[in-house]
Amino acid sequence: MMNPSQQELELRRQASAEAAERAGAPRSADPDIEVYRQVIRAARQPLADQLPADFAERVARLVHADEQIGFLDRWLPMIAAGVLLIAGVFSSAAMLGGAAEEVAAALGSLGLERLPWSMLMPAGLAVGLAGAAEKLISARRG
Amino acid sequence: MNDDLVLVAAVQNAERGAFERLVRTHQGLVWHVLIRLVQQAEDARDLSQETFLRVHQRLAQFRGDSPLAGWIARIAYHIGLRHLQRKRIPLESELSDDAEHDVFAGIAGDVDVEGAHADGQVIKLLERGMERLPPMQRMLLTLYHLEELGIAEIANITGQPEGTIKNSLFRARHRLRQMLEPKLEVA
Numbered sequence: 420m421m422n423p424s425q426q427e428l429e430l431r432r433q434a435s436a437e438a439a440e441r442a443g444a445p446r447s448a449d450p451d452i453e454v455y456r457q458v459i460r461a462a463r464q465p466l467a468d469q470l471p472a473d474f475a476e477r478v479a480r481l482v483h484a485d486e487q488i489g490f491l492d493r494w495l496p497m498i499a500a501g502v503l504l505i506a507g508v509f510s511s512a513a514m515l516g517g518a519a520e521e522v523a524a525a526l527g528s529l530g531l532e533r534l535p536w537s538m539l540m541p542a543g544l545a546v547g548l549a550g551a552a553e554k555l556i557s558a559r560r561g
Numbered sequence: 562m563n564d565d566l567v568l569v570a571a572v573q574n575a576e577r578g579a580f581e582r583l584v585r586t587h588q589g590l591v592w593h594v595l596i597r598l599v600q601q602a603e604d605a606r607d608l609s610q611e612t613f614l615r616v617h618q619r620l621a622q623f624r625g626d627s628p629l630a631g632w633i634a635r636i637a638y639h640i641g642l643r644h645l646q647r648k649r650i651p652l653e654s655e656l657s658d659d660a661e662h663d664v665f666a667g668i669a670g671d672v673d674v675e676g677a678h679a680d681g682q683v684i685k686l687l688e689r690g691m692e693r694l695p696p697m698q699r700m701l702l703t704l705y706h707l708e709e710l711g712i713a714e715i716a717n718i719t720g721q722p723e724g725t726i727k728n729s730l731f732r733a734r735h736r737l738r739q740m741l742e743p744k745l746e747v748a
Contacts, residue, residue, distance in 0.1 A: 433731060433734055455734060457683050457687060457741070458687055458741075459706055460684060461737070462691065462702040462703065463706045463707050464684060464688060464707075466593070468596055469592065470592050474606075475582075475585040475588060478580075478614070479581035479584060481610070482580055482614065485614075
């Protein structure tokens with residue numbers, strides 16, 4: 420442990436060494452200052468390990484890919500749901516056209532004939548598929 | 562608008578090549594913060610990447626009232642700090658002065674400070690010594706002497722008072738000097 424006067428002395432030596440290095444002064448006559456100059460020179464040496472040359476390019480590519488996934492993440496489930504809903508309405512109307520009366524009669528016995536089944540069925544299907552799409556995207560993001 | 566804000570705006574407008582330019586401009590500083598803190602090159606590379614991904618996510622929070630370099634370095638510093646905490650590596654030495662002296666014992670063994678390439682040998686020895694300093698001191702030496710950042714800028718990055726930064730720098734340089742002392746006495 421240094422006493423305050425020793426510490427003061429070392430601080431002055433370090434400050435002198437730093438000033439001499441900044442000024443590019445010739446070798447100091449004081450060996451204590453010279454040692455600190457060597458310490459400063461060592462600290463200024465470029466490091467052996469560096470980031471790879473294509474680091475910036477790779478990180479930028481990652482960010483770009485992330486943005487694209489972000490876009491898909493936000494919009495794909497909604498787009499999928501919309502498309503499926505429309506397709507579902509049309510196909511259900513066509514497919515169930517003949518059977519609608521039978522189904523309505525069957526549902527009527529259950530008291531459910533007033534529910535809009537031709538809308539609810541494809542909507543349910545669309546929600547399910549949208550959920551699956553979202554899961555797929557999450558899996559891709561890892 | 563200053564250069565930092567121009568670059569940030571370009572990134573936010575998704576201008577082609579803007580983010581790559583931002584990374585290229587600041588990757589050196591980020592690398593110096595992280596490699597000095599965590600020391601393992603592979604970890605430092607991963608953390609550098611994590612830093613820039615976070616920078617991209619938070620760019621809207623940059624107000625331009627301080628330099629972008631410092632703002633990015635602060636993110637890198639906190640990412641490095643969290644990594645050290647996870648690995649239970651202390652930022653500053655928890656050893657006594659004597660125990661710290663032992664850490665450097667033997668490091669100067671094969672160095673000839675009077676030989677034809679004395680300066681180069683001493684620099685190599687000091688570089689080895691720097692690797693044995695606590696993470697915070699290693700990083701401060703590099704930010705101050707290699708990156709040539711001011712004490713105030715370093716304080717801004719680390720969130721520590723300027724006096725603490727000055728004291729840590731002083732101790733780091735003094736330790737390295739002590740490491741050389743036995744060789745210099747012989748010479």
